[in-house]
Amino acid sequence: xxxxxxxxxxxxxxxxxxxxxxxxxxxxxxxxxxxxxxxxxxxxxxxxxxxxxxxxxxxxxxxxxxxxxxxxxxxxxxxxxxxxxxxxxxxxxxxxxxxxxxxxxxxxxxxxxxxxxxxxxxxxxxxxxxxxxxxxxxxxxxxxxxxxxxxxxxxxxxxxxxxxxxxxxxxxxxxxxxxxxxxxxxxxxxxxxxxxxxxxxxxxxxxxxxxxxxxxxxxxxxxxxxxxxxxxxxxxxxxxxxxxxxxxxxxxxxxxxxxxxxxxxxxxxxxxxxxxx
Amino acid sequence: xxxxxxxxxxxxxxxxxxxxxxxxxxxxxxxxxxxxxxxxxxxxxxxxxxxxxxxxxxxxxxxxxxxxxxxxxxxxxxxxxxxxxxxxxxxxxxxxxxxxxxxxxxxxxxxxxxxxxx
Numbered sequence: 001x002x003x004x005x006x007x008x009x010x011x012x013x014x015x016x017x018x019x020x021x022x023x024x025x026x027x028x029x030x031x032x033x034x035x036x037x038x039x040x041x042x043x044x045x046x047x048x049x050x051x052x053x054x055x056x057x058x059x060x061x062x063x064x065x066x067x068x069x070x071x072x073x074x075x076x077x078x079x080x081x082x083x084x085x086x087x088x089x090x091x092x093x094x095x096x097x098x099x100x101x102x103x104x105x106x107x108x109x110x111x112x113x114x115x116x117x118x119x120x121x122x123x124x125x126x127x128x129x130x131x132x133x134x135x136x137x138x139x140x141x142x143x144x145x146x147x148x149x150x151x152x153x154x155x156x157x158x159x160x161x162x163x164x165x166x167x168x169x170x171x172x173x174x175x176x177x178x179x180x181x182x183x184x185x186x187x188x189x190x191x192x193x194x195x196x197x198x199x200x201x202x203x204x205x206x207x208x209x210x211x212x213x214x215x216x217x218x219x220x221x222x223x224x225x226x227x228x229x230x231x232x233x234x235x236x237x238x239x240x241x242x243x244x245x246x247x248x249x250x251x252x253x254x255x256x257x258x259x260x261x262x263x264x265x266x267x268x269x270x271x272x273x274x275x276x277x
Numbered sequence: 278x279x280x281x282x283x284x285x286x287x288x289x290x291x292x293x294x295x296x297x298x299x300x301x302x303x304x305x306x307x308x309x310x311x312x313x314x315x316x317x318x319x320x321x322x323x324x325x326x327x328x329x330x331x332x333x334x335x336x337x338x339x340x341x342x343x344x345x346x347x348x349x350x351x352x353x354x355x356x357x358x359x360x361x362x363x364x365x366x367x368x369x370x371x372x373x374x375x376x377x378x379x380x381x382x383x384x385x386x387x388x389x390x391x392x393x394x395x
Contacts, residue, residue, distance in 0.1 A: 189343030230345025
């Protein structure tokens, strides 16, 4: 773990704008180095003030330090940026349980369950809070314990996750191979339904056709496909080889910003694909 | 450059933008060229077929993702791009552009052409 901190610190020093601070901050947090984690998260937030995951990381560190009021503000900000951010919904549910507002806590947990039906932490906390056999207060305390974002209880970020730490990694980013098989990420429609496999199937072969079109027109290498829809925007990028990266955002996100998000995600995807080679 | 008389003015809207190398109306269903105003050397029929195929894949993927119909899309390349707007009738308005083209302006003219084509 110490080596990993060193590696990530070095990567961050080389590219201060990279999102590696998310992994470094989380790692330091897990090691209990809250002050160092705090510094990394704050510096990252200064560079990426609109990144939901950065606010979520900072909130968890604040919660670790028992600064619940500011943690609340940060999770609240996370939800303003990404209304379906499960980490923030769980964090706020935890804080509501702590202050005894079980109704609000349950409402946040229910929302979290809609967006992440397979999250065992959410299911367990809901079961504990709704069980209530041993009294409402004890049930709420048990649920809060389940949700507590303590460093020891936190699940480590998986190195293998292609888009670990990137905004929208589980709802608006998708990495596919040329045959439309999903390599990483996930996609949800505006109603929260998982549409990953359907979209992946329709996009099979796009990379090949885009390359053929570019060649036929003598336009060199294709670098992306940007598309406007009635309810959202899409950006497709070839991160490496025949792989295809899809980034989806609602219409509130301008196409130019979407291109920047796609560029960052393509960098993460490229690194991951290189590691797998 | 050739274009059916009725579609000429719609294509003119697009081709008059500086940096546009040509424009086409393509049947979205089968990828056949309906009308074209292309510079020499651009293989209209082949480009139309590929543009139609790409448009169909994007349309299905975007509908599956709950994003609704595609209003405009752009294939970005090192040395230019292909810009496409589907008209309500299913015809695709396609522009082939150089790298330094004003994409916003081409998009606007494509949308106007789509309105004219119907």
